[in-house]
Amino acid sequence: MKQKYAALILVSIIFLLGPVSEIAQDTENQKKDKKKESFLKSIIEDEAEILTSPLRIKGIDWLVWGGVALVTGILIGNDESIYRNIKDFQEKNDWIDRISPVVTQLGDGFINLGIAGGFYMGGLLFKDRRAKETASLLLMTFIHSSIVVQLGKHLFGRQRPSYEDGIDHWYGPSGFFKRYTECFSKYDAFPSGHTIMAWGTATVIAEMYKDKTLVPILCYSLATLLGLSRVTEDQHWLSDVLIGAVLGYAIGKFVVKKRSTKWNVLPVVHAERVGIGLSYIF
Numbered sequence: 001m002k003q004k005y006a007a008l009i010l011v012s013i014i015f016l017l018g019p020v021s022e023i024a025q026d027t028e029n030q031k032k033d034k035k036k037e038s039f040l041k042s043i044i045e046d047e048a049e050i051l052t053s054p055l056r057i058k059g060i061d062w063l064v065w066g067g068v069a070l071v072t073g074i075l076i077g078n079d080e081s082i083y084r085n086i087k088d089f090q091e092k093n094d095w096i097d098r099i100s101p102v103v104t105q106l107g108d109g110f111i112n113l114g115i116a117g118g119f120y121m122g123g124l125l126f127k128d129r130r131a132k133e134t135a136s137l138l139l140m141t142f143i144h145s146s147i148v149v150q151l152g153k154h155l156f157g158r159q160r161p162s163y164e165d166g167i168d169h170w171y172g173p174s175g176f177f178k179r180y181t182e183c184f185s186k187y188d189a190f191p192s193g194h195t196i197m198a199w200g201t202a203t204v205i206a207e208m209y210k211d212k213t214l215v216p217i218l219c220y221s222l223a224t225l226l227g228l229s230r231v232t233e234d235q236h237w238l239s240d241v242l243i244g245a246v247l248g249y250a251i252g253k254f255v256v257k258k259r260s261t262k263w264n265v266l267p268v269v270h271a272e273r274v275g276i277g278l279s280y281i282f
Helices: 002-017 020-024 039-056 061-092 094-107 109-125 129-156 174-181 193-208 214-232 238-259
Strands: 263-270 273-280
Touching: 039 129, 039 238, 061 094, 061 214, 061 238, 094 109, 094 193, 094 214, 109 129, 109 193, 129 174, 129 193, 129 238, 193 214, 193 238, 214 238
Parallel strands: none
Antiparallel strands: 263 273
8 A cells, every 4th residue: 555655655746846946946037027916916826836836847857856756755665664763762862852842843833923923023123124024935935835735734644653553554635534524633744734834934044044154054953853853743754754844945945036025024004003014025
């Protein structure tokens, strides 16, 4: 059964991942477009590009994404043994049980939205345009990552290692219905949602502050630890984490290259109401 799904997964991964980096290569021409656009329209257009990007795979992109798919396939075939080895190591090192539950929270959606809010407030208080722009890009990355990861979870229906004593099982699209009739969390292992969020957030911050040497190092180090914690917390297989990291990184890079210097978060005050708005620079 695992071999049957492995072949399907290898093909699906290439389609799911797609050459998001290839999309960014065309964004310089798009930046010349003077047409004003709404935030919602921007999100829809970008999501359409992300989801259809596999149709535009060409050249070296086949090697890059094919390589990712191949490594993922190898991990899938060995996920059960890798998981057991990690758990054995965890049992012998108590410090992992103390750190893992804390680090894993970095991938929580509310935490990532809070980080975006922190950048916005910092930008507002210190009149830092880059911080406010980072906030808007983090919000966009969050939205795209949420959509992509849920599509993957519903498509593959992979069982979490916390069920059936760490037995790997793929239910495929049928897991879509099982999620809503049985245990919702059981069938949504692939890809890792916490990991895609953490890597998306880390990539945006690292790209926006890449002139600060320690920022990218810190961001990607924390995102890597977060990914490993998803295994030690019995929520994901290592291949789930790998794909989540690749997707988060690719989406973050795409959003920064296409939308940076275009959108900014601004306070909106109207009558007795105060809120947050987004302005488009063209």
